[in-house]
Amino acid sequence: MKNKLQSSNKKILILVIAIAIALNAFTFLAAYPETFKPMSAIYARDFSAYYIGEWRLFNNPTTVYIGGNQPGDYHISPNVQTFKYTPSFLIFFAPFMTLSYQTALNVFDILQFVSIFALGLFIYKIVKDKKLLGAAISAFIVLIAFIPGYYSGYAQANAHIIQTSLIVGALYFGFSKKPWLSALLFAVAAFDPRAALLALPLLFWYNRQKLLKFGVGAIGFLAALNLPFFFYYSIGLNFLQTEVNGDIVSQIYPYDLIPIIAVVTLTVLEVFTIVEKRKNFSFPRKQNLQSKKDEALEFHQNST
Secondary structure, eight states: OHHHHHHHHHHHHHHHHHHHHHHHHHHHHHHGGGGGSOSSSSOOOTHHHHHHHHHHHHHOGGGTTOOSOOTTOOOOSSOOOOOOSOTHHHHHHGGGGGSOHHHHHHHHHHHHHHHHHHHHHHHHHHHTTSOHHHHHHHHHHHHHSOHHHHHHHHHHTOTHHHHHHHHHHHHHHHHTTOHHHHHHHHHHHTTSHHHHHHTHHHHHHHTGGGHHHHHHHHHHHHHHHHGGGGSSTTHHHHHHHHHHHTTTOOOOOGGGHHHHHHHHHHHHHHHHHHHHHHHHHHHHHHHHHHHHHHHHHHHHHHHO
């Protein structure tokens, strides 16, 4: 009977995830046409920051973190956005430079949507053995977050959508006791440190049985992905200086909230699960202690 109930709950959870992914797909289809025009009369879409940052890495590396169009730049109308991520992002973005700007933008956006299927799988694996109501609500929230966030993320071809998949992937591999993979995905996802740092407490919890491996792996991968840029035209140092000066810090936009909402939702679910387990564990112990007290009292009464 218990196995049958668990099987039924998992089917319901899969259905909820499928509905959420379908709604996400509608959001993508609604936002995709926006990618063929500038964000405004002043700026191109967020993706322009990634493309120009990568182009400058190979052609004018001292200007990677400088805003606006620079002399000799690859021209993107009407004006490029400023690249603000860690240098490690440039490693994984490099293949897109084989494509023209618009083609690269559209391919990147499609890859972001495809990553939603991986996100759905990771979430299912993490929550499938938890209480159905909490698991279903959490999965739905993570896959939808809120429509303006995903819509603006797709419309801007902003990387926070794929960052969400990477962070939740890191959580899943920690949950499944694979600390090296968890550390690798965390290091890749840390190109915007805000949501990545927010995920650290839950990552530590999921990796608690192999915490040293996760810690060593995370530090090692972060160093491997970023340290070389300190020796290439001081790009790493330029990133730090720009961040300290405050030029790299921007306000929170709707798409920034996608990974933040995902991390907070899964953290809250895990806290409730831990509390519920402790309640269920302590209640039988209290019952056993009370039973022993009753037996002792009865024995004492009988003996007297």
